[in-house]
Amino acid sequence: MNAYDTYNYDVLVIGAGGAGLRAAIEASAHGVTVGLVCKSLLGKAHTVMAEGGIAAAMANVDDRDSWKVHFTDTLRGGQYLNNWRMAELHAKEAPDCVRELESWGALFDRTKDGKILQRNFGGHKYPRLAHVGDRTGLEMIRTLQDHGIHQGVEVHMECTVITLLKDGERIVGAFGYERERGRFKTFQAKAVILATGGVGRAYKITSNSWEYTGDGHSLAYHAGAELIDMEFLQFHPTGMIWPPSVSGILVTEGVRGEGGILLNKNGERFMFNNIPDLYKNQTSDNEEEGWRYIQGDKNAKRPPELLTRDHVARCIVREIKEGRGSPHGGVYLDISWIKKKISNSEEHIRKKLPGMYHMFKKLADIDITKEPMEIGPTTHYMMGGIRVDPDTQMSTMPGLFAAGECGAGLHGANRLGGNSLSDLLVFGKRAGEYAAKFAKEYGDGTIDEKQITDAAKWALEPFERDKGDSPYDIQFALQEMMQQLVGIVRNETEMLRAKEHLGLMSQRAANARVVGNREFNPGWHTALDLFNMLTISEAITMAALERKESRGAHFREDYPDKDPQSGKFNLVIKKDADGKMIIRQEPIPEIREELKQLIEEMK
Amino acid sequence: MPTATFEILRGDANEGKFETYTLEISEGMVVLDAILLIQAKYANDLAVRWNCKAGHCGSCSAEVNGVPKLMCMCRMSDIKLDKPILVQPMKAFPLIKDLVTDVSWNFEVKKKIKKFKPRPPDAADGTWRMAQEDIDRVQEFRKCIECFLCQDVCHVIREHQLQDKFIGPRYFVHIAGLEMHPLDVEDRREDLKKTDGIGFCNITKCCTNVCPQEITITDNAIIPLKERVADKFYDPVKRLFAKFRSKKEQ
Numbered sequence: 049m050n051a052y053d054t055y056n057y058d059v060l061v062i063g064a065g066g067a068g069l070r071a072a073i074e075a076s077a078h079g080v081t082v083g084l085v086c087k088s089l090l091g092k093a094h095t096v097m098a099e100g101g102i103a104a105a106m107a108n109v110d111d112r113d114s115w116k117v118h119f120t121d122t123l124r125g126g127q128y129l130n131n132w133r134m135a136e137l138h139a140k141e142a143p144d145c146v147r148e149l150e151s152w153g154a155l156f157d158r159t160k161d162g163k164i165l166q167r168n169f170g171g172h173k174y175p176r177l178a179h180v181g182d183r184t185g186l187e188m189i190r191t192l193q194d195h196g197i198h199q200g201v202e203v204h205m206e207c208t209v210i211t212l213l214k215d216g217e218r219i220v221g222a223f224g225y226e227r228e229r230g231r232f233k234t235f236q237a238k239a240v241i242l243a244t245g246g247v248g249r250a251y252k253i254t255s256n257s258w259e260y261t262g263d264g265h266s267l268a269y270h271a272g273a274e275l276i277d278m279e280f281l282q283f284h285p286t287g288m289i290w291p292p293s294v295s296g297i298l299v300t301e302g303v304r305g306e307g308g309i310l311l312n313k314n315g316e317r318f319m320f321n322n323i324p325d326l327y328k329n330q331t332s333d334n335e336e337e338g339w340r341y342i343q344g345d346k347n348a349k350r351p352p353e354l355l356t357r358d359h360v361a362r363c364i365v366r367e368i369k370e371g372r373g374s375p376h377g378g379v380y381l382d383i384s385w386i387k388k389k390i391s392n393s394e395e396h397i398r399k400k401l402p403g404m405y406h407m408f409k410k411l412a413d414i415d416i417t418k419e420p421m422e423i424g425p426t427t428h429y430m431m432g433g434i435r436v437d438p439d440t441q442m443s444t445m446p447g448l449f450a451a452g453e454c455g456a457g458l459h460g461a462n463r464l465g466g467n468s469l470s471d472l473l474v475f476g477k478r479a480g481e482y483a484a485k486f487a488k489e490y491g492d493g494t495i496d497e498k499q500i501t502d503a504a505k506w507a508l509e510p511f512e513r514d515k516g517d518s519p520y521d522i523q524f525a526l527q528e529m530m531q532q533l534v535g536i537v538r539n540e541t542e543m544l545r546a547k548e549h550l551g552l553m554s555q556r557a558a559n560a561r562v563v564g565n566r567e568f569n570p571g572w573h574t575a576l577d578l579f580n581m582l583t584i585s586e587a588i589t590m591a592a593l594e595r596k597e598s599r600g601a602h603f604r605e606d607y608p609d610k611d612p613q614s615g616k617f618n619l620v621i622k623k624d625a626d627g628k629m630i631i632r633q634e635p636i637p638e639i640r641e642e643l644k645q646l647i648e649e650m651k
Numbered sequence: 652m653p654t655a656t657f658e659i660l661r662g663d664a665n666e667g668k669f670e671t672y673t674l675e676i677s678e679g680m681v682v683l684d685a686i687l688l689i690q691a692k693y694a695n696d697l698a699v700r701w702n703c704k705a706g707h708c709g710s711c712s713a714e715v716n717g718v719p720k721l722m723c724m725c726r727m728s729d730i731k732l733d734k735p736i737l738v739q740p741m742k743a744f745p746l747i748k749d750l751v752t753d754v755s756w757n758f759e760v761k762k763k764i765k766k767f768k769p770r771p772p773d774a775a776d777g778t779w780r781m782a783q784e785d786i787d788r789v790q791e792f793r794k795c796i797e798c799f800l801c802q803d804v805c806h807v808i809r810e811h812q813l814q815d816k817f818i819g820p821r822y823f824v825h826i827a828g829l830e831m832h833p834l835d836v837e838d839r840r841e842d843l844k845k846t847d848g849i850g851f852c853n854i855t856k857c858c859t860n861v862c863p864q865e866i867t868i869t870d871n872a873i874i875p876l877k878e879r880v881a882d883k884f885y886d887p888v889k890r891l892f893a894k895f896r897s898k899k900e901q
Contacts, residue, residue, distance in 0.1 A: 089700070090758060091797055092708045147778055153767035153832065155786050155793060162780030180790070186707065187793060197758075198766045205755070228747055257702040291679020297705045407705055410724055412679070520691035564696030567663065568748040571695025 052223075052232040052500070057083040057202070058487040059480070060222060060237035062209050063264065065093030066185075066472030067452025067479070068243030069192035074480025075241075076199040080487050083235060084196075085204045085224065087244075087259045091193045094245050094257060095472065098185025099300035099403060101167055101177025102149075102473070103466030104142035108163040110174040110346060115139040117173050119643070120650040122467060124326060125171040125356050126431075126460020127600045127610075129277065129618060132639045133438035134458040138467070138474050145473035146178050154191040156180050168305040168342065171356040171464040173330060175344075182300050182403040188469060207233060209263065210576060211503040212240065212271040212448065213495055219271060219448040220493030223503050227573065230566025232504055236495055238487035241441075241449040241479045242268060242434060247281070247588075249523075250581045251427035252531040255287055255298040258570075261577040262584035264454035268434045269583060273443040275621040276456045277432035278584070279591035279602045282463055283536045285310075285360040287426025290376040294411045296426040299381065299404060301465040303421075304353040306400050307342040308383040310364070311420065312372035318379075319352035322363055327355055329651075339389060358462040358601040361425040365536055368424070378424035384417055393417065425536055429468065431459040431601065432591070435620065440482035441475055447486060447493070451479035461600020510575045516561035519575035526553055526581060534589050539606045543593050550589065554582050590631050591619045652677060655727065656735040657685060659697070663748045670694070671735065676727050683711050683722035686738065686750070698749035706863060709798030713750050714739045719800040719861045741803040754799055760818045763846070767829055768837040785833040792828030792872060794864045797821065801858035801868055807851045817848035820858035820868050827872035830879065840883045843876055852877075 059075040061068045064086030072084045086093065105118040119139035123130050146164065150156065156178045157165040166175045180187045197203070209224035213236075221236040244264030248256025269275055286299040304310075312318050323331045331352050332338045338351025353360065364379050374380055383401070387393040394417040398405050401416070408414040414421060433456035434443050441449045452472045459467065510519075533546035557578040562571045597611035598604050617633040624630045639647075655676050658669040672689045683701055690697040701711040704723045711722040716730070716737050730736055744752035773780045801820035807813050826843065829835050843849045858868045866872070882889060 088702055088710065089754070092702045092710050094702075096708045096796075097703050097705070150779065151769060151772075151777075153769070153829075153835075155781075155789065155832070158781055158783045158786055162782060163778070165783075180786075180793075183707070183794065186796065190793070194761070194766065197762050203758075205758070228753075257704065257708075259702065292677060293680045293684045294705070297703075403707070410706070411681070411726070518691070518695055520695060524691070562695060568698035568751050569696040570690060570698065574695075 052234050052504070054234040054236065055083055056236045057081045058237065059239050059241065059483045060085065060235045061241045061243060062222060063087070063093070063243035063245060063452070063454070064090055064203070065243065065245055065452065066095040066188055066192060066469060067476035068093075068241070069189065069196050070473055070476030071241045071243055071451050071480035071483070072201045073192065073196050073199050074477045075484040076201050078481060078484035080484045082201045083204065083237070084201050085207045085209060085222070085235070087206070087208050087263075089205050090203055091189055093189065094260060095185045095189040095469070097255065097298060098188070098469055099182040099298065100169055100302040100305065101179030101184045101466050102142070102146055102188065102469040103169065103172060103176050103464065104146045104178055104470055105139060105176060106143045106146065106164060106166065106178070108159055109166045109344075112346075113174040113176060116646055117650065118142070118176065120647055121171055121173055122458070122464060123460070123647060125462050125464040127462060128460065128615060129600070129636065130460030131438050131457030132637065132643060134475070136643065137438060137478070138458055138470060141474045142470040145470065145477065149188065149191055149473065152191050152195040154187050156187070167302065168350065168354060169465045170301055170304065170354045170360065172466065177305070177466040179302070181399070182302050182401045184469065204233065208573065208576070209267060210507055211499065212267050213499050214271060215493035215496065217272070218446045218493055221495055223500050225507065227568050230569065230572070234495070234500060236492065238490055238492060239447050239449060239483040241451060241483050242454050243450070243452045243476065243479070244454045246430040246453045247581070247584045248427045250526060250530050250585045251535070252527040253287065253296040254427040255284060255296055256427065262580045263577070264450065265430075265433055265587070266580035266583040268443055268445070268448060268450065269587070269621070269623055271445060271448065272623060273445045273448060274435040275433060275587055276435040276618050277460070277591070278587040278621055279595045279619060280431035280459075280461050280600055281427065281588060282357055282429040282431060282601050283361045283425040284428035285357055285364055285425050286381055286423040288412065288421070289378040289424040290422050291412060297407070298426065298428065299421060299423055300401070301357070303381060303383050303401060303404060306383060306397070307339065307386045308353065308381050309351070309385060310353055310360070311380040311382055312367045313374055314372060316372070318367050318372070319355070319360070319363060323352055323355070324359055331355065356462055357465065361536060362603060364425055374422045376422055378422045380420040381423045382420035384419055429453060429463055431461065431463055432456050439478070441479035442482060442486070447490070449479045449483045451475045461602060507576060510560055510562040510572060513559060513561040516559040517556050519560045519562065519571055519578055522553060522556050522560055522578055523574055523581070526578070526585065529553075530585055534585070534592055536603060538592055538602070538604050540593065543589055546589050550582060550586050557582055586629055587621050590629060591621060594619055594631050653732055655685065655732045657689065658735045658737050659686070659689070659749070660739045661697070661749050664746050667746070669737070676732070680727045681723055682715055682725040682727065682736070682738065685727065686722060698747070698751040700751055707796060709796030712741055712798045712800050712803065714741060719803045721798055721800070721863045724863055741799065743803040743805070743809040744799075756814055757797070757799055757802060757821065760822050761825065764818075764822060764826060765837050765839050765842065767832065767835055769834040770836045779834055781833045789828050789831045789833070791866050792824050792831070794866060795821065795824050796864060798863060800861045800863065804857045804861045806855070806857065813848065813851060817851045820873065822847070823849065823852070823876055824866060824868055824872045827876055830876065840880050844880045844884060849873070849877055849880060
């Protein structure tokens with residue numbers, strides 16, 4: 049065996065946010081040994097930032113809701129590029145997953161008759177999001193963490209995986225380093241689950257923390273797995289924009305769910321100006337009806353602020369581009385206006401949105417109960433990712449599974465708010481279950497020492513260079529470039545330029561130099577993360593160039609319309625035998641007849 | 652733009668010294684912004700923990716001018732710039748490097764606390780019914796982001812280092828959240844007295860003062876737990892009843 053600390057598990061889970069924790073708990077419940085690797089301390093993953101809620105058709109608030117409505121909402125939101133089977137499983141299983149969370153100690157806000165309360169969110173026909181104030185993610189990750197630590201899961205905190213280990217085509221482990229001392233660790237495993245989250249750090253304005261460098265996407269890709277839907281990157285419409293130090297920080301969609309409205313500098317509620325055909329039937333065209341919806345009137349249609357995120361973000365960009373933006377280059381999000389409608393509005397806002405109240409007060413000197421917030425779009429969520437089997441979550445590589453944001457298929461061209469937390473639970477659970485089954489069925493694979501020594505050598509090279517750029521300079525250049533050239537509004541000329549830049553940046557990254565030693569050295573970690581960021585940036589750019597239409601989160605100003613032909617395929621990315629990134633179109637799987645009918649009925 | 656001078660502790664458990672960095676300060680900046688800028692510009696290997704940068708995750712705990720704080724919520728405009736700003740790691744935990752300390756003890760403590768144990772479901776479909784008021788009562792404790800600033804400032808840990816006998820304010824908050832959970836039926840009072848060391852807390856409220864989530868740790872969590880322990884072990888009437896009952900059960 050090699051010289052590094054070696055651990056042996058039946059199932060190794062990489063990533064300890066909602067999906068990773070849920071997967072680890074499930075695998076452990078199936079009686080296998082489980083190791084859980086997390087890049088930060090346990091409980092700090094991005095799930096903690098989720099604010100609004102978990103989408104699950106429990107029908108506690110509106111009894112017309114059911115998995116069927118949730119299913120069709122999800123497909124409509126994803127512009128029908130979703131994997132229908134995943135959307136079906138997700139809609140059917142989410143309610144039980146939420147109730148399970150409650151049985152593990154999670155506390156959600158309640159209805160008058162003591163059930164779990166559900167709130168409105170964009171693209172959901174009925175109030176569907178189980179929540180607790182605006183800190184649902186914290187409640188969820190803490191519940192999973194506190195439950196998980198009693199399930200015999202072995203946790204490796206502050207540990208980053210740099211390569212997956214292969215035995216032929218099968219994934220049999222992973223190799224990485226721990227931050228504290230910079231020592232390498234080898235993990236041998238019968239099955240590996242990736243749950244590493246998103247890619248937001250490749251962009252300048254993002255709600256994502258330093259961790260979200262596309263590790264899982266990149267690890268899987270380089271191991272030979274297929275990625276899908278990489279052109280679909282969600283820009284959340286409401287991120288903070290002022291002061292500059294907070295730009296990108298998420299402002300929950302829950303603000304709009306509780307009645308918040310979007311205004312341009314003229315005080316005009318611009319969302320009424322452009323309601324897409326797909327949603328005309330269910331969106332109100334006047335303020336009065338919109339407010340009645342917020343108040344729970346079942347006969348009212350929802351206000352246009354609660355349209356899907358892709359659409360809202362684009363409307364905001366339009367207002368700014370056409371000169372109707374706010375002083376710092378955003379628009380206004382106003383919840384304080386509800387004082388015209390209810391008498392105790394200030395107390396109500398503080399109770400429903402305590403985190404937002406606190407955050408704006410502390411970081412921006414804004415009292416959201418009294419004045420509007422300035423907001424703008426922020427890079428938030430990757431719909432694309434590792435292509436998985438919808439039932440088992442196994443990737444195209446045997447023994448490699450993926451769940452949560454780094455897996456793909458459920459959300460299609462655009463994710464509905466609230467559907468990520470339920471995604472984590474439903475598919476985290478499935479990944480855990482099927483990885484455990486896989487581990488039981490197949491024995492240990494063989495670890496190839498050469499893969500380990502190669503990876504270790506690669507990881508230490510930056511220390512040997514005496515010239516070369518700082519990894520931070522390269523990262524900032526990449527973030528600036530991706531934001532400018534492959535952002536919310538895209539065109540061919542700019543993206544071809546982005547491709548050239550990426551080539552040059554890859555060369556710079558390959559020569560990046562780090563200072564200091566291996567002990568807790570963020571410069572070194574950034575140098576290694578760059579490799580993943582560049583890989584996924586290339587994949588995003590390649591897919592965005594290939595999709596010559598505008599759909600969901602992907603908007604091309606040179607192809608501003610939806611193209612019916614392009615709605616029939618997903619884009620699949622893979623590394624070919626020469627190490628080159630290749631892309632191909634693949635027809636969307638034929639949907640089951642009864643579900644097809646369901647979609648027609650709900651149109 | 653105004654400038655600020657930072658003195659940041661650089662080093663590890665063996666040796667450390669303050670290094671000086673000077674930086675331009677822009678509008679709205681927080682201490683964490685400054686630290687990350689220094690890291691990117693002058694000291695790529697400066698060790699610091701952070702994640703959400705919005706006060707939600709509790710990673711960037713440190714001591715700024717001697718006061719334990721989340722660096723992401725500490726505005727530069729609230730600090731006097733005429734003197735150097737001192738940034739140090741949390742003092743109560745072993746130093747790993749620069750601003751990063753070994754907080755693993757905290758995670759070990761939590762494992763020993765009896766986990767959530769719900770009463771049987773209220774409804775036939777396996778779900779429970781709860782009133783919003785009962786939820787509201789424990790929300791405060793569940794807001795905790797595990798930044799460990801309360802642990803850092805607690806003198807039982809910081810000065811007396813009784814980590815093996817005392818779990819610290821964070822975990823009293825955790826236990827309060829469990830004990831007052833509307834569904835929980837576990838009894839943790841004996842552990843509180845015997846292994847968790849609740850008696851060591853002499854309610855100086857240092858923890859409450861530093862909590863970035865504004866949890867009233869001492870008054871709302873620790874004191875009620877102390878009362879529960881006192882009820883079980885020291886209430887003479889109850890003790891008599893307990894004796895009587897245990898005899899009868901024999």
